[in-house]
Amino acid sequence: MTPLDEETGPSSPADSIRLGVWGLGAMGEPMARHLLTARGSVTVHARRERPALSEAGALWAQTARELAAGTDAVLVMLPDLPQLEEHLDGPDGLLAGIDGRDFLLMIGSTVSPVGVRDLAGRLPDGIRVVDCPVSGGEDGARAGTLSIMLGGEPADTERAAALLAPCGRPVRLGPLGAGAVAKACNQMVVAATILALGEATELAARSDVDPAALWELLAGGYAGSNLLESRRDKLVAGDDSPSGIASYMVKDLRFAADIAAATDTRPALLPALRAAFDEIVERDLGERDIAVTRRFTAERSAD
Structure with missing residues (x-):
């Protein structure tokens, strides 16, 4: 178990990564707010626009493709993997926006470890997957004190930890699926x-x-x-x-x-x-x- 507490300040490599958040429910919206405050810029996407987030400075993406096209890493806070997978393909899907680039996909949903490994195996080369479910509930999301459970390759989880640190305490627990x-x-x-x-x-x-x-x-x-x-x-x-x-x-x-x-x-x-x-x-x-x-x-x- 390895705590990863890299700061996301101006001197951090994570600061140059364009970050997105997909899913703005009870957990996703307050997490997006913390990330926006820490970074100054975050692109968000959900079924319904959140005017308050836009007024605070978040960039709104109309589709999953638009979200991916404007970011280098996306935190997914959807209920489960099916809600993600139904918007991966197609002209407005996430993959169309990534378009062969290196990309970090951070899955913060509570998912099956088998399912997240299977998904990662089906994605194009260059898309790195980290599972990063959280604990602490809405209270922790609002306070920025979530426990963030990371699974994935060391370099990927290190990058994810740097990006997600404003939301709580990220800890690497092992390979992909360990977070789940x-x-x-x-x-x-x-x-x-x-x-x-x-x-x-x-x-x-x-x-x-x-x-x-x-x-x-x-x-x-x-x-x-x-x-x-x-x-x-x-x-x-x-x-x-x-x-x-x-x-x-x-x-x-x-x-x-x-x-x-x-x-x-x-x-x-x-x-x-x-x-x-x-x-x-x-x-x-x-x-x-x-x-x-x-x-x-x-x-x-x-x-």
Whole structure:
């Protein structure tokens, strides 16, 4: 595990690279803002234009081809690989804009490690791929404190680290796909923690124990975590208005199961987590915040 903290100041080689961001959702937009602030120029592309970003100085690309034509490296913050692949080819696709140049494609989406390696193998020579999923949620994206998990060739991950440093702490974890493996491990812990927090909050409330007092007390012990700090108020209030939606966890846990199968790992907890989040989606709760685990527990208890 190698921390890569190269600065992106005026003297850095990364400063001369024209950078783009594709995908301006809950994570992509604040990351683009940090990159714009650090670099002074970023080209962005998404399904819908973000006028506030343009007003701040970002350059808007109408198509994936236009994005690639005006950049040397692109950070992709789309939900998964299919959303990227459907815009690779064709007259307005990313590859048409790259047009045979050397290019760095940084995939920040949560993806399958097998899938990202397969994609890299099908791309033209000269296109270097780094998988760089992030952890820290919307709070971390806004604060610029994300954990950025890098997989790829050393020279490529070094360049990606220099470019992405304004968004958090980049760490090289191994060859292409290593970032995706790390993100799957991260999501297993997040899923287990938020499910336990939801169940414990509901259990306390049904036992006439004040959940706010409970978590205020336990936050300073082994039960404390960044996730508890982030979701405590939501859990206590029963507020699961969307932020990091629960249905995304289904895909993430599927990737974790694929990795377990590929490495002959026999986890005991992962199947239970998959079953729980599958049930959350089946109960039409998947578009709620992951703090919906409290509501999920209450509904199951009422059945």
